[in-house]
Amino acid sequence: MIKRILLSGLMLAAPTCLLKAEELGDRTRGLEYARKNCASCHSVSPHEGQSIMSDAPDFVSVANTPGMTPTAIAVWLQTPHPNMPNFIIPESDIDDLTAYITSLKTPK
Numbered sequence: 011m012i013k014r015i016l017l018s019g020l021m022l023a024a025p026t027c028l029l030k031a032e033e034l035g036d037r038t039r040g041l042e043y044a045r046k047n048c049a050s051c052h053s054v055s056p057h058e059g060q061s062i063m064s065d066a067p068d069f070v071s072v073a074n075t076p077g078m079t080p081t082a083i084a085v086w087l088q089t090p091h092p093n094m095p096n097f098i099i100p101e102s103d104i105d106d107l108t109a110y111i112t113s114l115k116t117p118k
């Protein structure tokens with residue numbers, strides 16, 4: 011009997027773990043990093059409006075682009091910018107940035 015209860019407890023816990031795995035980063039640190047390293051081109055927060063560099067999409071639009079899942083954002087950030095081949099973001103900052111950008115998604 012006890013074994014059964016433990017087992018069902020584990021099954022309930024599993025999906026929550028999976029959800030958490032997507033949010034490894036700290037979005038406040040992500041915003042700080044973005045302000046320092048991305049804001050010269052991108053509009054990084056919802057109140058800033060258009061990006062400074064017209065080719066650079068603002069982060070709210072990035073977050074709301076269909077298919078821009080946390081994984082897709084993380085993968086994008088591990089790829090050098092097309093026009094900035096030397097721009098490489100450290101892995102720990104990628105998690106924070108991904109958490110931050112994902113948090114900008116407007117709920118439907």
Ligand code: HEC
Binds near residue numbers: 093094
């Ligand atoms: C020197 C200017 C510049 C800086 C600095 C910069 N970007 Fe970009 N970024 C661009 C441009 C221009 C594009 C559009 C490139 C393209 O689509 O070919 C872009 C595209 C992107 C995209 C893809 C958007 C999409 O919808 O495809 C993401 C995500 C992104 N940048 C994130 C970042 C992050 C995070 C930082 C800071 C760590 C950053 N960028 C810093 C200029 C910049």
